[in-house]
Amino acid sequence: xxxxxVKKLKFYTKEIFRFFSITLVAFGFIIAIIFMxxxxxxxxxxxxxxxxxxxxxxxxxxxxxxxxxGYSAKNVDTVTLESDPExxxxxxxxxxxxxxxxxxxAVQKEMKITYKYYDILIxxxxxxSVDTEEEANQxxxxxxxxxxxxxxxxxxxxxxxxxxxxxNNLEVASTNIMAKVDEDIAIKEEEExxxxxxxxxxxxxxxxxxxxxxxxxxxxxxxxxxVSTHTGLDIAATKGxxxxxxxxxxxxxxxxxxxYGYLVKVDHGNNVETxxxxxxxxxxxxxxxxxxxxxxxxVGSSGNSTGPHLHFEIRxxxxxxxxQNYIYK
Numbered sequence: 001x002x003x004x005x006v007k008k009l010k011f012y013t014k015e016i017f018r019f020f021s022i023t024l025v026a027f028g029f030i031i032a033i034i035f036m037x038x039x040x041x042x043x044x045x046x047x048x049x050x051x052x053x054x055x056x057x058x059x060x061x062x063x064x065x066x067x068x069x070g071y072s073a074k075n076v077d078t079v080t081l082e083s084d085p086e087x088x089x090x091x092x093x094x095x096x097x098x099x100x101x102x103x104x105x106a107v108q109k110e111m112k113i114t115y116k117y118y119d120i121l122i123x124x125x126x127x128x129s130v131d132t133e134e135e136a137n138q139x140x141x142x143x144x145x146x147x148x149x150x151x152x153x154x155x156x157x158x159x160x161x162x163x164x165x166x167x168n169n170l171e172v173a174s175t176n177i178m179a180k181v182d183e184d185i186a187i188k189e190e191e192e193x194x195x196x197x198x199x200x201x202x203x204x205x206x207x208x209x210x211x212x213x214x215x216x217x218x219x220x221x222x223x224x225x226x227v228s229t230h231t232g233l234d235i236a237a238t239k240g241x242x243x244x245x246x247x248x249x250x251x252x253x254x255x256x257x258x259x260y261g262y263l264v265k266v267d268h269g270n271n272v273e274t275x276x277x278x279x280x281x282x283x284x285x286x287x288x289x290x291x292x293x294x295x296x297x298x299v300g301s302s303g304n305s306t307g308p309h310l311h312f313e314i315r316x317x318x319x320x321x322x323x324q325n326y327i328y329k
Contacts, residue, residue, distance in 0.1 A: 207292035213237030261303020
């Protein structure tokens, strides 16, 4: 009985191996047939919608990570995907082509890009914008070097709309902003002039008195020395006393002028002129640009004069006016 059992066991064992061998061959044959007609690919879906096939999941995902999520360009701050691609292994007919390019385009449509740039403001007004914080800080330092008191700020801006960005390169932005700084400095200086000026003559600020002395003859006075009323103001002073130009301007002429003696005329703009007569010395010539407080001549007694003094006139639109309406009140 024991011999029969062993014999049967060997028989059934052979049959089992034979069955599995036949099954394995059949399975291999089926697989071969399948791979002759089909190929494995990865179906890519975005937000649950299939957008195409790629041949290699790892290679394609590497492109997504490097070229899409790692996208770098001017002003780009962050890049995220609204929906990451999902992969599913599929068998498709060998005639079916993979379309990595169009799948990549579909992925790119999911990109959410945040852009960054920097506004530069003076007194809370945006003057210009640049691409980087380094450029903004460089301009800020240049401005502070020129005027420490300037109210300049840098504002970091972000947007998802690239069309909103209107930046300039460093050179152009710096030029624009420094022009604004110069303009503000000029305005500040003008305001200081007004605050410190003695008077305003048709928009021209009288900053200093022309000479220190005693009024010896007033405007419109009558004298035996004149054929008409006095057209200016006489201030008596020792010969050689410095005469100062009362406001910024340009010397029109400096020379002998009949009864005026040695006369200096200065144009201050806004149709305003000042005249300095009877001088003993002149330190300027026609065409010189002068600033308020510059010494332009010295007191003398040249021309029609009875002693050392300055004859000072103010003329508006060519007509003399009373200087005491503005100074020596």
